[in-house]
Amino acid sequence: MDLLAKIRTIPTLPGCYLYKNAEGEVIYVGKAKNLRARVRSYFLEASQMNAKTGSLMREAVDVEYITVDNEREALALENNLIKQRKPRFNILLRDDKTYPYIKLTLNERFPKVFVTRRLRKDGSAYFGPYFPGNLAYRLVDLIHRSFLIPSCKIDLNRYHPRACLQYYIKRCLGPCVEGFVTPEAYKETVRDVQLFLEGRTEELERKLTARMSVAAEAEHFELAARLRDQVVTVHQMQDKQRIATADNEDADVFGFHFENQMLAVNLFHMRGGKIVDRRDFFWEDLPEMNAFFGESLNESTGEALDSEAEQELGAPFIAPLSHAMSGSATEPDPAQSAPEINEASPIAFEASPITEPGETFSPSAFFSALLKQLYLDQSYIPRSILLPVDFPDRAILTDVLSEKVGHRIEIAAPRRGDKRSLVDLVGQNARQSYDQRFRVLQPNQKAIQQALQDALTLEELPKRIECFDISHIQGAETVASMVVWEDGAMKKADYRKFQVKTVSGVDDFASMREIIHRRYKRLLDDKKDFPSLILIDGGLGQLHSAADALAEIGVTLQPLASIAKKEEIIYVYGQENDPVVLDRRSPVLHLVQKIRDESHRFAVTYHRKRRQIRDRESELDAIPGVGPRTRQRLVQHFGSVRGIKQATHDALTAVVSPAIATKIKSHFAEDAAESTPSLVQIS
Structure with a gap:
């Protein structure tokens, strides 16, 4: 059924209509009280050579519709369809930024507190949204310090043999270890946090004061001191809230x-x-x-x-x-009578500009x-x-x-x-x-730093960024680079090069884990300051590998992010479900790309130098019949000289001729015989 005939079958009910092009893509979504009159009105405008309506009707070859009960339902359905289908002729809200919420996982045995940007029906309590975005992170940090409710990813459905660093620095009650806190005491603290986030500060202050008095009378002075600090925190927040709500x-x-x-x-x-x-x-x-x-x-x-x-x-x-x-x-007016649609209708579909003088x-x-x-x-x-x-x-x-x-x-x-x-x-x-x-x-440097801080929800203004990249060819001569951006410029004096020592073959994740561990273990031992942000060239796998390396040395609060190639999506550790998608014109994205590209350039340059050294000193040079090109093919195929040594004759023939394969096996067999110590008989 063609488009003209299909329009005659559209009902006169409220609903949404979807125009499609020849490829079946939805190019426009609209809503109407009367679907048939609304869709027919487009042909009226097209027949009157309206440039705007004609631009749609030249591409439309099909129309679908969905009926609903009333105009309100049509309004909601239209919004959902536009966001799902992203039609070219509709307004598309490309900035889909949402403000953060604080999530309290009440459905777990030992609830945790997180910052999230997605609301789910999972039994958790959500509080927010918070303006500006970093306010949610400041409040969660306050909950860690005052109420000792964690936001770690440890499975609390079972007990573990030892607690993490957060417990020993008194930022967690330690529900992961049996005996550190009772379920009843933990549940009471969670209730305090819930009252705090709900804004019921007066009730919370009364409860905390009463429990503080009981603890003091029982000579539990450490508990009483902690409750006292919580009372002070709640009281300060209550004063701020009164100030904030004094106006409109x-x-x-x-x-x-x-x-x-x-x-x-x-x-x-x-x-x-x-x-x-x-x-x-x-x-x-x-x-x-x-x-x-x-x-x-x-x-x-x-x-x-x-x-x-x-x-x-x-x-x-x-x-x-x-x-x-x-x-x-x-706009096509459904109040006007539309002409009968037939094959002879004078509908103009010839090309015309979308805009005309005077519009x-x-x-x-x-x-x-x-x-x-x-x-x-x-x-x-x-x-x-x-x-x-x-x-x-x-x-x-x-x-x-x-x-x-x-x-x-x-x-x-x-x-x-x-x-x-x-x-x-x-x-x-x-x-x-x-x-x-x-x-x-061009915005000034401080404005870019502030924009970067807001985009990645960093607690402090980023003053120093250290960026890492891995470079190799099929696992051969794997190296890594670290470049440094500090106070608006690349600081080449602090660049570092690394040889990957513990990883063989192609394993970018393990290579990244090794380099991050070596770099920041050294800083930790030398008691030097960590950067404002660690940036990883790669996706989620490299990001999590770097996070694991930091966790191994006891660093859990270091800001960490990665930028994926091609998509140019930034993943912030702890917020992986909400990647940061910046506009291609954004100065923040340009800054991150500049640092990433410099890290890649530095890594590739070092890798080339390593290959040149390897090529000059290669054992393959001594084998008759193996020239530079053959040597390069062998190394690329087997990854290293060691791989060539271990290859069978049949495996070598996949790269070189059988005669050359025989010479290679003979060469390494002679080297092995010469390196084997001879036995001396003592009579």
Whole structure:
């Protein structure tokens, strides 16, 4: 069934429709109250040679649809389909950053506390999100120091023979060893942590004070001192909370700057009346990427269509300049009667540019799409969302979000007063973000360091980075390099080269483990400072090998990350499930790539020198008939001279001729006979 015939079979129910191209890829997803009228309206616009609608209809060869009961369900379904299918003609939220939560694993025998960015239905308690991102890590560190609840990866369903370093430095109760803490005492401490994270600090302070008095009367002074420190910590946090909530409610504030078909959006997170964090979003080549976003306004009057004729998300993303001041956008109007679809219908599919003179950006259509992707899947939504423009779906989105969180959510586009001033302020910041991103302004070094700290959730500003790489050819002459970045520049005086001594064959993981162990065991013995960050050239395997090496020498809190080749994904140890994906234009990514590439260059250079030395001194040079090329093929195939010695005659013939194989075996047999000590008979 062709596309024209299929449209006649679409029901007049609410739902979502999916346009597909000839390869079967979904290129656009939209929603509608009346699916048949909505899809037919595209052909009306195409027949009128509308460039924006025509760009979609030239590629569309099929349409699918999913019916739902009401418009709210269609709204949620559309959001899910866009995120799953990533259609080319829809707004795609490429920055999918989520703020961290604190996870308390209440479903385990001895619960632990972690920082996570993913919420799962696994029986654990989640608290957050926390702004800025490193606040969650600071709170978990505070829980380690004050309440002694661990976040290690040790299996606590069974007991172990000895505790780790965290227990001996008094940052863990030691539930891994039988007799260190009773399950009842541990459960009571977990309850304290839960009260602390829930913000019930007054109740927690009363309980801790009572237990401290009991411990003091029983002359358990060490326990009483620990409870006293917990009371002080809770009291300090309670004072900070009073300060933070003395002002207004939570709000998210948006601003944007659009120029030359490129868009920068800023989002400021306000909590308790204070700006606690911000996010930047960028889109390039908007007409090519999103030609079909707009709002439904009657072109003749500039007013919104009635409820039956109201257009759903999916209108053209580019609005005629004549309607720019009123925020209107041209979109197929289901209120108009669409022509009967038949093979002779004058539908224009010839090529035409996506943008035409006189067309401009439609902010209201953009924010309609953006807010759905940002908030429909979030567990926490602020009470106020302030925008620079209004949009048609605002009322229904407000109802859906309010129903989701259980209280009234306000989505507003203020025109005057303090709130409008705040929106304008965010808009000014969006312009600065635009300039920095698209006008190629080089940020200063401290700004890059701060951005790197935020991207990798480091506790301190990174001042020194040591990066490692392994180099070999099929396991032969395996070497490693370490390069150093310090205070904005590569510090060549601190570069180091390593020969891998304990690993034979191809085993990058074991090689990395050896080098990391040797390097930082030496620093530990010499009592020298560790770097701000250890960077590994490789993926998760190399990262975990480095972490194991550090754990063997008792180092567990060292920031550690790796950058995978090709994908350019950064994995931070402890957050492997949430890899850091930076934009290809990001100065932070450029810095990490620069350090990684320098490490690779240094390793390859050293490896070449080692090969040259090996080649000059190779035992194969003394064998008649084995020249440089044959020698190179043998070493590449067997990995080393030792491998060639141990190879059978048949194995050698896979690389060289049988005659040369015979000479090689004879040569090494003579060497073995000469090296064997002769027996002297004593009479």
